[in-house]
Amino acid sequence: MAFVLGLTGNIACGKSTVGQVLAERYGADYVDADRLVHALYAAGTDETCAIASRFGAQLLQDDGTIDRRRLGDIVMSDKAALKELETILDPGVRKAIEDRLANSTAFVVMLDAIRLIEGGLYKRCNAVWVVVCERDAQMSRLQSTRNFTTEQASARIEAQRPIQEKLAHATAVIHNDGTLDALESEVEAAWKRTVAPHLVQSRPP
Numbered sequence: 001m002a003f004v005l006g007l008t009g010n011i012a013c014g015k016s017t018v019g020q021v022l023a024e025r026y027g028a029d030y031v032d033a034d035r036l037v038h039a040l041y042a043a044g045t046d047e048t049c050a051i052a053s054r055f056g057a058q059l060l061q062d063d064g065t066i067d068r069r070r071l072g073d074i075v076m077s078d079k080a081a082l083k084e085l086e087t088i089l090d091p092g093v094r095k096a097i098e099d100r101l102a103n104s105t106a107f108v109v110m111l112d113a114i115r116l117i118e119g120g121l122y123k124r125c126n127a128v129w130v131v132v133c134e135r136d137a138q139m140s141r142l143q144s145t146r147n148f149t150t151e152q153a154s155a156r157i158e159a160q161r162p163i164q165e166k167l168a169h170a171t172a173v174i175h176n177d178g179t180l181d182a183l184e185s186e187v188e189a190a191w192k193r194t195v196a197p198h199l200v201q202s203r204p205p
Helices: 015-026 033-040 046-055 068-075 079-103 135-145 150-158 163-167 180-194 196-202
Strands: 003-008 029-032 108-112 127-132 172-175
Touching: 003 015, 015 029, 015 108, 015 127, 015 180, 029 033, 029 079, 033 079, 033 108, 046 068, 046 079, 068 079, 068 150, 079 108, 127 163, 127 180, 135 150, 172 180, 180 196
Parallel strands: 003 108, 003 127, 029 108, 127 172
Antiparallel strands: none
């Protein structure tokens, strides 16, 4: 059975960068919950129909998919609406994750999920890494990589649960405020401390 490494952190803290390092350097099977969510926004899915019904048909683009940015603008400023969206998406995301975990042949499966703790998925993990950074870095990344306005970026950061709730479950904390080399060093240290010993024990002689 694979070692499941949970990877989480708040928006724009750099989880995907950590995930890429783990996949490239250590051969971990990268399960990205965010990409699985995006698949649910495709044309004709039950989730797309439910979202259009609840939040308005104006969210449907010409190809029938959900306009994720417009949806984000709606739910990130309304906690009740965000909760309703999570209720629509969670069953499909969880099923997709469980399918990936069940079918992976890798020694380590890395589960990257921003709601790893809130959704209870951390219970499926052998270790949990939390990626953190300063708010200024989050704002800069959201504005430069996603072309968000200051207001849009701030709203998405404020909509996140407090990072302390994630840190309470952390096996390792990865700081991502510096260079890529510094980040890779932190990843290497955390891997040696929290993952490598289990792989030595579990692999056949």
